[in-house]
Amino acid sequence: MNAHHKYGPSSLERCWLCPASARLSEGLQDISGENACRDEGILMHEALATGDASALTPEQREAVEWALDYIASIIPEGAEVSKEKKLRLVGPGLSILTEGTPDFYAVSIADSKAWLIDYKCGYNEVEEPANNWQLAACAAMIMQRYAIDKVNAQIVYPRFKKVSQPHTFTDYDSIVHMIEAAVKNCEAENAPCVPGEKQCKYCKAGQHGKCPAQKAQFESEIVKAETAVNTISLDDLTNDEMSKFYLDFKAKIDALVKFWESVKTRIRYRIDKDGSCGVLTIGKGAVVREVKDIQEAFRLMEPYLTREEFLGCASVSASKLEKAYSKKRQDAAESEGGKILLKTCKGEFESIMGAAVETKTRRGEIEVANG
Ligand code: SF4
Numbered sequence: 001m002n003a004h005h006k007y008g009p010s011s012l013e014r015c016w017l018c019p020a021s022a023r024l025s026e027g028l029q030d031i032s033g034e035n036a037c038r039d040e041g042i043l044m045h046e047a048l049a050t051g052d053a054s055a056l057t058p059e060q061r062e063a064v065e066w067a068l069d070y071i072a073s074i075i076p077e078g079a080e081v082s083k084e085k086k087l088r089l090v091g092p093g094l095s096i097l098t099e100g101t102p103d104f105y106a107v108s109i110a111d112s113k114a115w116l117i118d119y120k121c122g123y124n125e126v127e128e129p130a131n132n133w134q135l136a137a138c139a140a141m142i143m144q145r146y147a148i149d150k151v152n153a154q155i156v157y158p159r160f161k162k163v164s165q166p167h168t169f170t171d172y173d174s175i176v177h178m179i180e181a182a183v184k185n186c187e188a189e190n191a192p193c194v195p196g197e198k199q200c201k202y203c204k205a206g207q208h209g210k211c212p213a214q215k216a217q218f219e220s221e222i223v224k225a226e227t228a229v230n231t232i233s234l235d236d237l238t239n240d241e242m243s244k245f246y247l248d249f250k251a252k253i254d255a256l257v258k259f260w261e262s263v264k265t266r267i268r269y270r271i272d273k274d275g276s277c278g279v280l281t282i283g284k285g286a287v288v289r290e291v292k293d294i295q296e297a298f299r300l301m302e303p304y305l306t307r308e309e310f311l312g313c314a315s316v317s318a319s320k321l322e323k324a325y326s327k328k329r330q331d332a333a334e335s336e337g338g339k340i341l342l343k344t345c346k347g348e349f350e351s352i353m354g355a356a357v358e359t360k361t362r363r364g365e366i367e368v369a370n371g
Contacts, residue, residue: 005099007183009137012098016133016182017199019191020213024205041121044158045103048119049083058326062342063158067119070156070163071104075115079106087141089179097179102138107146114142116153125160129153129167133178139169140176207262218259221252246366318357322349 006022007015015022044060047053051068053061075081083104091097104117116138120126129135132155139151149172155164169175185191193213205211228249237245270277291297294314301310326345333340350357 005096007098007179007186009098009100009102009134009141012137012179012182013127013133014199014203015186016178017196018194018203019185019188020193020211021199021203021205022186023191024193024210025203028204028208028210038122044121045119048103048121048158058323058330058342058345061330063121063161066161067156067158071117074154075106076108078110079108079115081106087138087145089137089141089144089176091176091180097176097183098137098141100134100138100141102142105138105142105151107142107148109146109148112148112150114139114146114148114151116142116151118153118155120155120157121159123159125157125164126155128164129155130165132167135167136169136175137179140172140179143169143172206259209263218256221256225249225253225256247368318353321353322346325349325352 004011006026011022011025040060043055044064047056047060047064048067053064056064081104082102084101085105086099086101088099089097102116103119105114107114116135118132118135118138126132132153135153135155139153142151143149149170151169152166153169154166157163193211195211195213195217200206200211200214203211206214209215228245232245234242267277267280268282271280271282275281291314298310322345326342326349329345329348330340330342
């Protein structure tokens with residue numbers, strides 16, 4: 001796989017907000033297989049590019065088909081379509097300011113116009129196109145490559161079956177100046193670390209524990225948390241004091257927990273790969289026993305338990321059953337050259353199962369009332 005450009009479109013906003021991040025993240029790789037959501041996103045992106053959704057689950061396939069139908073509805077006939085095509089933005093002196101691969105774009109030279117689509121296959125929404133550095137950079141690359149004036153950009157969220165507001169980029173010079181300024185800041189000697197929620201969220205330097213500013217910030221939060229644990233008696237706080245205490249600490253503790261989970265994931269990954277990680281290894285886990293063959297278990301227990309007693313110990317996952325039913329229905333429809341929506345399969349499942357499935361709502365998370 002080609003290495004990403006140091007100032008790729010998706011890194012530009014982070015580089016602007018924290019000039020040290022480009023230097024500190026350089027050469028750091030994603031560790032494959034560590035993040036199930038990201039791996040799913042990669043599979044969905046591949047399906048969106050190739051149109052082949054056979055490797056996806058029914059839900060993912062339906063999401064991808066919805067997105068492809070949406071794109072087909074907005075791109076005019078005759079426009080030249082490119083998917084996952086690498087583009088560059090060449091700056092003064094023929095330096096490559098940024099380089100990246102837009103998910104999808106279509107160009108109509110006759111109208112001096114292009115349509116740019118960025119797929120977000122995760123569960124988070126991002127900045128709207130009008131304020132989105134990644135889309136602005138891709139739009140400038142398209143404008144430069146095809147000598148056109150207007151790029152209409154939109155973000156498509158297949159999982160939510162929704163799209164962002166469209167935005168038409170027209171000011172090529174401003175975008176280029178903005179990118180030049182970001183790159184210049186990052187290339188400056190002693191470019192500073194500027195931590196912040198937005199820039200640190202996906203920064204590889206932070207994820208790999210290579211950022212001194214983030215480390216110092218975490219250490220200081222740990223000291224504050226330790227002091228609080230040793231000095232505050234929770235039982236003495238009033239309800240108002242307790243909720244203030246919770247809200248004051250929540251964001252910081254969540255960030256620490258997230259960081260700590262990421263440390264543990266990496267340690268587990270290295271132990272699996274290398275056998276150990278320094279002095280660390282994996283301890284003995286809890287033993288989990290699962291009955292794989294329910295019919296056989298029933299036969300063996302029949303002399304001792306009534307049918308009701310046996311069934312009282314068994315549980316079936318309604319969502320797994322619904323998934324299996326939907327897959328079977330969709331595969332059957334496909335083999336007959338037809339198509340059935342996942343929503344329809346779920347509706348059928350609900351009406352077949354009726355009262356056999358009991359719906360319960362789990363207790364939610366703590367949140368601000370009317371917030
Ligand atoms: S973790 Fe945050 S502060 Fe550190 S380099 Fe990355 S963006 Fe900058």
